[in-house]
Amino acid sequence: MIREGKVFLELDLPKVISADMGVFYNPHMRENRDISLLMLLVGVPEGAVVCDPMGASGVRALRFLLETQKVGKVIYNDINPKAVDFFIKLLEKHSVDKQRVEVYNEDAVLLLRRLKNCHYVDLDPFGSPIPFLESFLFPVARHGILAVSATDTAVLSGTYPQTCQRRYHAKPLLECEFYHEVGIRILIKKVVEEGAKHDYAFEPIFSYSYRHYLRVFFRKDIGPRRADRLMESIGYLLYCDGCLFRKGVRLEDIQRTCPYCSNRLLVAGPLWLGSLWNKELVERLWEVRGSVEISEETNKLLKRIKGEAHIKSVGFYTLSSIAKAFRLSQPPPMKRFLEVFEGKRTHFDPEGFRTELDHEEFLRRVKEL
Amino acid sequence: MIREGKVFLELDLPKVISADMGVFYNPHMRENRDISLLMLLVGVPEGAVVCDPMGASGVRALRFLLETQKVGKVIYNDINPKAVDFFIKLLEKHSVDKQRVEVYNEDAVLLLRRLKNCHYVDLDPFGSPIPFLESFLFPVARHGILAVSATDTAVLSGTYPQTCQRRYHAKPLLECEFYHEVGIRILIKKVVEEGAKHDYAFEPIFSYSYRHYLRVFFRKDIGPRRADRLMESIGYLLYCDGCLFRKGVRLEDIQRTCPYCSNRLLVAGPLWLGSLWNKELVERLWEVRGSVEISEETNKLLKRIKGEAHIKSVGFYTLSSIAKAFRLSQPPPMKRFLEVFEGKRTHFDPEGFRTELDHEEFLRRVKEL
Structure with missing residues (x-):
């Protein structure tokens, strides 16, 4: 028997966590779910419609239902019928009001093309979010939140630069000490770009790297001018591995030589050069953290981000x-x-x-x- | 009464061609349809399945049925029921075997998510192809052809650089004499990138600029390594408006100063630096041009491309x-x-x-x- 927050699970965990498990529950994603919960507390209106289109075991969906009053309805989907059965039983065991849940068992991409006006949508796949990303942009309501996880951290951080080019159309930078931050900035760039294609402005409001994954929350707005404004924060990173000079620049300002030590500069990008956090939101997350049962690790993570979110810097x-x-x-x-x-x-x-x-x-x- | 190829149309043309016409037939797109026909003659197998998901008046679909023996089946779709009615009547008037046609009346994006193994798919929207592009990648068979038109030529060529960034994520270059070619190279980059995201390799085989639109045909292949190989031809363009120096370079080789006249260089991209044409295909198009009734203009266009396709150059x-x-x-x-x-x-x-x-x-x- 496993407990996470107010959810009880009758599952035996295998020694190795993988997508091959009959029904997918990943205990290492506890902090992921903790933070999602806090995000709902501060980021969506009362009675919010919340969508988890790759719901798996349904632990996240169930925690949303049990641990926040703000959620009016959860839309759960999984393409695996076993996962759906598991989730339905879980709902019954926890005596959830069925009026508060819609359950689907289909291709997430097709479902999302039909849905509209969700206040929160979670893109949390096993692997890269890229093949699914575009479909997730549409159902998010104006001012709603899109959460995006990427577990292809090694790709985004520079271990497989060709794959990064192929998926994210950007050059990563393994040679610098903040290669994970470069990775998250490439992920943000991709979401901002995909949104902009459709005249949406998906602005990053909270980003973090934890264990093997990267995760970013975006606030959606609508309109070409707003999208343009976000696009202005996309550029390139110059980096000197001699004297640690680093600078975010526009395409036309890329230079080859370090102005401080004349070393040949390294270049990464295009990537997001704007802020990784909305400072006020970070403060509010910190304030409400006591109203949900979060892990010690979640608390530590939030504390550190609360400190660094005030510093304007690309890289560390x-x-x-x-x-x-x-x-x-x-x-x-x-x-x-x-x-x-x-x-x-x-x-x-x-x-x-x-x-x-x-x-x-x-x-x-x-x-x- | 209008005639185009073997198609007869009972339509009165308004003075101004626009998407507001009840059923959309654009006489200025005749050359577009001529070249598509020739492309089918040389580019698809016998009995090919051909898909026109934004079929409008259906003139293209009908010409495919009447003027080539190679087409086994045409899948026609339009979201406008008036267009569909018009097309069905057109089929009857031209006594087309109904076994050779499938007609749909729905959102092209949803239809395309269900279709598979088409030998030719045509993305020919009024405006930019970008909002539709991703969905068009999937139904194309391996070694099949995707045709992409863009009528937002002014955006791609640099008149609206912000819109180009927003839609195509690239910087155009109005300041150079070959700004239309830069535009088509940005369009190709976008299609190559969108394909690569899904481990597809969409290689440009025939590109042209005509009147107000740009159009490129792509051959699809599958696999991450093939996609990587195409991505290697994406880079940046350096241009000197002093001495006309121009060069395609990779991100890390961008420089600020013209090596010939020390002018400040202009930079555009990312964009496609590879070939705009498959030379052998251009020769074959030229050879078969007599087997279809094409316009004088189409003939001129093909002749010029036949000449330039042998020259390896980025820009002119x-x-x-x-x-x-x-x-x-x-x-x-x-x-x-x-x-x-x-x-x-x-x-x-x-x-x-x-x-x-x-x-x-x-x-x-x-x-x-």
């Missing part, structure tokens, strides 16, 4: 990247780095921190270490 | 661009340009020509003019 530094670039044989502890660089730790990396210092100032402070 | 020159850049007060006639630069005229521009000379040699020959 790590102790090792600085030590290596500037040949510090005995780097001081994290505390010292945070002081010297006026830094905030990032959830992306246990030894990473963000700063708003410009590169000239950064280089000056390195000498103070 | 025009008499005016050379005269302006090199301050020729009395430019010689086209014939002289073609001799000096070993050029071939391009269908894109009546005063344009292609050459394979590299830029150094080009500059040397300019002095010979």
Whole structure:
């Protein structure tokens, strides 16, 4: 017997979690569901219609029903009839009012082409969201939320650059210390672009990297001018692996040589250069976290993001990247780095921190270490 | 009464052609239909299944049925019931065997999600193909043909660069003499990318610009490695409006300064840097042109493309661009340009020509003019 939040599951977990399980429940996605719940608490109107088109075991859908009063109706779908049966039994065991649930058993893409005006839609596939992405854009209501998970983190972060080009049409950057952040910025770029094609503006409001996956929540708005405004935050990243210079630029401002150390610059992108978080939303998530049972890990993650969300920066530094670039044989502890660089730790990396210092100032402070 | 090929139409044409016409027949698209017909003659197997999901008046579908023996079945669709009625009457008047036609009256996107293994699918919307594009990728059979028209030529060619970014995610280049070619290369990039997302390789085999529209035929293949190979031909265009230097480069090779005249370079893209035509296919189109009744204009267009398809070049020159850049007060006639630069005229521009000379040699020959 497994418990997660208010949900009880009669499932034996296999040793290896995989899509081959008869009905898919992934205990490592607990934090994913915790954060989705908090997002509903602060992000959707009372009586919201919430759609989970790849519902699997239905634990997320059920937690939405049991743990928030805000959800008026859950639309659950899974293409696997076993999953649907499992979910229906789960609903009965937890005595859920059937008026609050619509259950479908079909191809998510076809279902989504019919649905409209959902306040929250969750794209949480096993693997890359790309083959499904376009269909998920339409059913989201204006000002509604689209959640997108990607488990092809290695692709987005640069281990398989060709696959990244093929799926996301962008060049990743494994050579930098914030390659996961580059990955999430490529994922955001793709969602913003796919939305813009249809005159939608999907603005990222909360992004994070956790275990093996990346996840971003977007707020939808409608209209070509709004889409244009988002597109303006898409550009390229210049990076120097000599002196750690990094800068987001537009296509016409790409240059080949580092202005600080004359190294050949590396280029990544196109990618999202705007903010990864809506600061006010992060504060509200933090405030309501007590009203739902979340894991210790979820709490830690939120706390760190609350700290870094205030820092405007594309990329971060790590102790090792600085030590290596500037040949510090005995780097001081994290505390010292945070002081010297006026830094905030990032959830992306246990030894990473963000700063708003410009590169000239950064280089000056390195000498103070 | 209008006649086009073997089709007779009882329609009065309004003075202004627009999508508001009850049933849409555009006489200016005759060349479009001529070339589609020739493409079927050389590009699909006997008994081919051919799909026209935005069939409108049905003239194209009917010409496919009446003027080629190769077509086994036509799948016609239009969302407008008036168009469907018109087409059904047209079929009767022309005594078409009903076994050879399937008629639908629904949203093209939903229909296409159900269809499979079509040897030819035509995406020919009023405006941009982008909102429909993804759905058109699936029903095309392996080695089948996808035809894509775009009438948002001004967007692709640089008059509305923001809209181009929003729809096609690329920067156009109105400042160069071959801005229409840049537009078609951006269109191709988008189709290649959309295909690659789904591990399809849509390779352009025949491209042209005519009147107000751009049109490209793609051959579909399947598999991530094949998609990767196509993606390798996507890059950026550097252009110097001082000395007319132009070069296709990869992201990491973008530079800011013209290596010949030190001007600030302009950059466009990402866009397709590969070939716009399959040379052998162009030859075969030329050979079979007599077996269908095509217009004088179609013949001229094919002839010019037959000439330029052998030249490997990204972009072309025009008499005016050379005269302006090199301050020729009395430019010689086209014939002289073609001799000096070993050029071939391009269908894109009546005063344009292609050459394979590299830029150094080009500059040397300019002095010979």
